[in-house]
Amino acid sequence: MPKKFSRLWKMRKMPPANASMQNGRRMALPVDVRSPTHGNISLVSQAIFRSIQYPQMKRFSILFIILAIFTVSIAAGNVSFTVKAPGRIYEGDKFPVTFRLTNADGSDLKVSAIDGCTLLFGPSTSQSQSYSVVNGRAESSSAIEYTYYYRADKAGQFTIPAASVLADGKRLTTAPANFTVHERAERDTPGSQRPVAVDDVDTQTAGRKVNADDVFVRIILSRNSAYEQEAIGCTIKLYTKYSISSFMPTRQPSFDGFLIQELDVQPALNEIENYRGQDYMTAILKHCIIFPQKSGKLTINSGNYDISVIQYDNVNMGMFQVRQPRETKIKVSSNTGSIDIQPLPSPKPEGFNGAVGEFKVESRLVGNSFRTNDPATLFYTISGTGNIKYLKEPQIDFPTEFEQYTPKSDIQTSVSGNEVSGTMTVEYTFVPQSVGEFTIGSDKFVYFDPAKRDYVTLSTPTYPIKVAKGLSTPAPTEDQKAIENKNSDIRHIYLGDKNPSKSHSIVVTTTGYWMLYLGLLIAAAAIIIANRTRARRNADVTRMRTAKANKVATKRLKLAGKYLSAGDNDKFYEEMLHALWGYLSDKLSIPLSQLNRQNIVERLSEKEYSEETISSIVNVLDECEMARYTPDSSTRMDSIYEEGAKAINNLEKR
The missing domain is CATH 2.60.40.740 (Immunoglobulin-like)
Structure with a gap:
């Protein structure tokens, strides 16, 4: 919303009586939720009414009416009817199933029973409306959600049947959705003993082996056989049950015998896909159209990838436990894709050029x-x-x-x-x-x-x-013109002076030659000495990590300072912890996975730091840990930031 527009709206003395709630916030614009498909017309009528009731809103209303007149022809977005399946549930659990109708009024909702589940009550109906103006372009949307609550009676794979609703004179239908009800005993089984699940963080414990069916890359071909030069769709997709912190291809799949037309993709783990009975987060790494250039069995060789997955340690904080993320590096190879290519029929007619x-x-x-x-x-x-x-x-x-x-x-x-x-x-x-x-x-x-x-x-x-x-x-x-220029590229030979000088001298006998030679020798010696000094410095890994510790901590504290200014306390405390733990790991030459308060105190004591310095760094760590799980922890952000910077400076003084 433009700044001027926002400023005028703040002149209100009271919110509209029928303002709806969107994502926990009161919407800035009054909307008649009873008419979601004609929100623009309702906005005009309400603005006129409020300009009469509240004179101070007259200026805002005039601007808003003009804007609404120009945008009244903008219809709401596309009409859709979708279903949201439940997440991880166990036998006996109560769970919701929500049907969402977007940009339309609905009636005559028809929902079928779900096998293996008992309907408790429903539907519970909620409505929402949104309106936005971006760069002079108005957009509005509305949604009606119908929520049914069920109880899972038994474990197994179940399907939410297609539901239908009458909207704008048309009957819209959802697609069937599958979900899994897990056995009750699984809830009491420790997470490390349960199969890894994408929606169960307790199963993603640190130190657990990442199996081949937990993270893998697939080469998916649109067909198993084709003719020469026939288009084949090829998708390379990542499947993972873990969150991914870094992904680095070390060798791309090779397409020998194919011509490739690559398509632009933006890899993002934003979809859940059920593959072989298990749920995975997926991301399309590459999508291309390939054209085989010869017949026979052609193979797309696998690619290699270095991936860092996120696992979690349960850290005992006394009264409660927190999950500490840990990175685990793994190597993954994709499968190979083979396809049978048939030759084009013979004889080929005259005039055929490969189309x-x-x-x-x-x-x-x-x-x-x-x-x-x-x-x-x-x-x-x-x-x-x-x-x-x-x-x-x-x-x-x-x-x-x-x-x-x-x-x-x-x-x-x-x-x-x-x-x-x-x-x-x-x-x-x-x-x-x-x-x-x-x-x-x-x-x-x-x-x-x-x-x-x-x-x-x-x-x-x-x-x-x-x-x-x-x-x-x-x-x-x-x-x-190009041909004419080629005919004029030979010019007349310049005769010039016919009496050239015959005097010359040997360069080796000159002083400048030997001075240049000596200078090159000195420069070469300096380069050799500098390289050896750098190699000795780099060989001392502990010294290098210690030297870089303060720079890394300063950089992270700078990012924490940005979150401090923005008032984002969750990200502030998270970044403060990352900065302090990472700094101490480099400063004390202790791997991050082995770092804890006990060996921090022991190592700092061995280095003869004062008890005051040691206690200050430990206190900052404790306060950050506690603040992440304490309500209204924003009041201590400034002091914690100063204490953390002061503690690092005290360690750097020696």
């Missing part, structure tokens, strides 16, 4: 009168689905009396699913050189259609043209 797919062609001759030395143009267009990006330019049969120039091609493609569609437009420019009647011959475009398993021949029409005598010789084209 595979489904196409159509057309040609168009520009102009209806032609003269000698006047350029003319023939456009040839191929459109359709297939390997259009790799087609060759057709050879058009022009009369020998025509001068031809290099054809210009323009290819536009788009991807839909696992198919590539588009157009290839070729521009042929020619210049008639003789008067008379001529014919531009037709062209035969031959392609192989995998659906029909046969070759298809398309023809373009012939173009009879009559050429009259031109009035003048046209200016030279760019191609002709």
Whole structure:
């Protein structure tokens, strides 16, 4: 919302009586929730009413009415009806199932029973409305949620049947959703003894071995067999039950025997997918369309990846336990993908140049009168689905009396699913050189259609043209200018002075030569000494980590300072802990996984730090840990930040 708009709205003395709640906050704009699909009209009427009731809102109302008039034609977003399946549940648990209708009024809701579960009550209905203005563009949306509450009677795999609702005169239906009810005994089993689950942090304990079915990368092909040059969709997808902190490909899959058209993807672990009966967070790493260039069994070799997953340690804090995240580095290889490529049928017809797919062609001759030395143009267009990006330019049969120039091609493609569609437009420019009647011959475009398993021949029409005598010789084209420049690249030899000097001296005998030689020797010696000094310094890992400890801590404290200024206490305390633990790990040369308060005190005592310095750093750690789980912990943020910086400075004084 623009600043000026927000400032005017703050002039209100009281919130609107019917303001709805959105995400725990009162919405800034009054909305009639009884008419979600006509929110803009309701806004206009309410603004007029409030301008009369509250004179101080007159200026705001005028601006708002003008804005609403210009945006009243903006309809709400797309209408949809979806279902939200429950998370991890056990036998006997009560759980909700929510059906969400977006941007419409609903009626005649029909929901079927869920096998293995008992309906307790429902539906519980809630409504929400949102309205936003971004850069002068208004957007509004509404939602109605119908929530049913069930009890899981037994363990097993169950399906939420499709539900339907009547909205805007149409009946909308949800897709069936699957969920799992786990046995009651699993709840009492320690997390380390239960199978790793994406929605159960207790099972993701530190030190637990990450199995091959916990994190893996799949190569997914859209088909098992295809013809040469036929488009095949290839997706490389990450499946994981753990959160990922870093992902580094060390070797990408190789596509030997294929041409590749890669598509832009933004990898993000934002979807849950059930694969082989288990739930995984997934992210698409690469999506491409591949075109096989030869027949036989072609294999896409696997890729290698270095991945850091997040596991958790349960840290005993006395009265309660907290989970401390730990990074575990693993190496993952993707599977290999194989596909049988069939050769194109033989014999191949004349004119076939490798086009595979489904196409159509057309040609168009520009102009209806032609003269000698006047350029003319023939456009040839191929459109359709297939390997259009790799087609060759057709050879058009022009009369020998025509001068031809290099054809210009323009290819536009788009991807839909696992198919590539588009157009290839070729521009042929020619210049008639003789008067008379001529014919531009037709062209035969031959392609192989995998659906029909046969070759298809398309023809373009012939173009009879009559050429009259031109009035003048046209200016030279760019191609002709290039030829003229080639004929003028040899220049006359410059004769110059015929009496060159014969005096010369040997460079080795000069003082400057030996001074330069000596300078190079000194520079080489300095470089060798500097490299050896650096190598000795780098070899002392403990000293290097200690030297860098303060820099790293300062950088992290700087980020914690940003969270302090923003008032984000959760992220502030989390970043303070990361800074202090990381600093002490580097300062004391103790791996982060082995670091605890006891060995911190012991190691600092061995280094003869004062008890005051040791207790100050430990107190800051304790206060940060306690503050993360204490309500209203924002009052101590400033002092904790100062104490942490002071404690690090005290350690750095020695």
